[in-house]
Amino acid sequence: MKSPIVILAAGALLIAGAAQAGVIQDRMERQGTRIDQGVASGALTPHETARLDREQDVIARTRARALSDGVINPGEARRITWEQDRASRDIHRLKHNGRGW
Numbered sequence: 001m002k003s004p005i006v007i008l009a010a011g012a013l014l015i016a017g018a019a020q021a022g023v024i025q026d027r028m029e030r031q032g033t034r035i036d037q038g039v040a041s042g043a044l045t046p047h048e049t050a051r052l053d054r055e056q057d058v059i060a061r062t063r064a065r066a067l068s069d070g071v072i073n074p075g076e077a078r079r080i081t082w083e084q085d086r087a088s089r090d091i092h093r094l095k096h097n098g099r100g101w
Contacts, residue, residue: 021072024063027084031091032056038095048094055087 035052038044044052062083066076 021063021067024072024077024080024084028056028059028063031084031087034091034095038091043095045099048099052087052091052094055083055090059083059087 035044035049035056038052039049059080062076062080063072066072066080072080
């Protein structure tokens, strides 16, 4: 029989991984909203929008792969955060480049 400490530790890891997944999902949704706002305001061209959407798809696939075992480990979280940081910079850069409709 497993000790209660081992069971609690495993449960804590699963909760931490699930919480990390929620934070990542929330940020993906905020970035999607920023892209939608850029489209609505005319700050993003269709080509720029497609590029940003593809970038968001890559992040979603990375997150799905990381969650395939049920937990996002620290290395996976770093990679996803790096991808999201890059996407955030790209969104800002493309929304403020003076191009548009």
